[in-house]
Amino acid sequence: MEAAIATGCQSVAFTYTEPTISLEYNLDVSRLAHDAGLKTIYITNGYMTPEMLELTIPTLDAANVDIKAFDESIHRKYTAGHLQPVLDVCVALHKAGVWLEVTTLLIPGINDDETQLQGVAEFIAAKLSTDVPWHISRYFPQPHFHEIPATPARTIFHAIDIGRKAGLRYVYGGNLQTFTDTDCPNCGERVVRRMGYADAIVELNEGACPKCGFRIAGVW
Numbered sequence: 001m002e003a004a005i006a007t008g009c010q011s012v013a014f015t016y017t018e019p020t021i022s023l024e025y026n027l028d029v030s031r032l033a034h035d036a037g038l039k040t041i042y043i044t045n046g047y048m049t050p051e052m053l054e055l056t057i058p059t060l061d062a063a064n065v066d067i068k069a070f071d072e073s074i075h076r077k078y079t080a081g082h083l084q085p086v087l088d089v090c091v092a093l094h095k096a097g098v099w100l101e102v103t104t105l106l107i108p109g110i111n112d113d114e115t116q117l118q119g120v121a122e123f124i125a126a127k128l129s130t131d132v133p134w135h136i137s138r139y140f141p142q143p144h145f146h147e148i149p150a151t152p153a154r155t156i157f158h159a160i161d162i163g164r165k166a167g168l169r170y171v172y173g174g175n176l177q178t179f180t181d182t183d184c185p186n187c188g189e190r191v192v193r194r195m196g197y198a199d200a201i202v203e204l205n206e207g208a209c210p211k212c213g214f215r216i217a218g219v220w
Helices: 002-006 019-035 050-059 072-079 083-095 114-128 153-165
Strands: 011-014 039-044 062-066 099-106 134-138 171-174 190-193
Touching: 011 019, 019 039, 019 050, 050 083, 062 083, 072 083, 083 099, 083 114, 099 114, 099 153, 114 134, 114 153, 134 153, 153 171
Parallel strands: 011 039, 039 062, 062 099, 099 134, 134 171
Antiparallel strands: none
8 A cells, every 4th residue: 555655546456366366355455445545446257256245345446347258158168157147246346336347358269259249238238337338358369378369350340339339338449559548428529548558648527528518437
């Protein structure tokens, strides 16, 4: 906490590795963070029990949950976990008022088919909110998973189009140099500009579009 405050951080994110496996540590740090006026964030696979959620939510401000596949058999094969608990956690976090975003890493031939993409988009729209952002990330081969080539950019663009057609207001491309900005869903004005790990340029008027006054979902 001293280091976070000294460097001017406004939040502390638990990520790399999965935060759900270090609950006790996270709770200690989260309580100190809140005492110091800092926000807390989980970047997580969303595999949490109701008991863990009950302990975590009081000091959790935001979460980015990976929905890794929208097919139980595929999810089970590649994660060794079930899909439904992840979906249930998303619903519980959103219902509790935790700012929620969803990420899906698209891997060719595994989770990029039309049915799964539509499934994730419709789940977010119907069970969460059209204001919940969906980050659709491009996969690149890694040492322990290198048999499949990188996701074509056109696949990401197609998934973004599916998300928008489902009514999602904030759909982003991940691991790309495009589709990272935020546009006003009402008038199309660009209100947040992002480039890599540089600070975002936020052009909002107290959380609203400066052109039309539409309230932009988020924590500003």
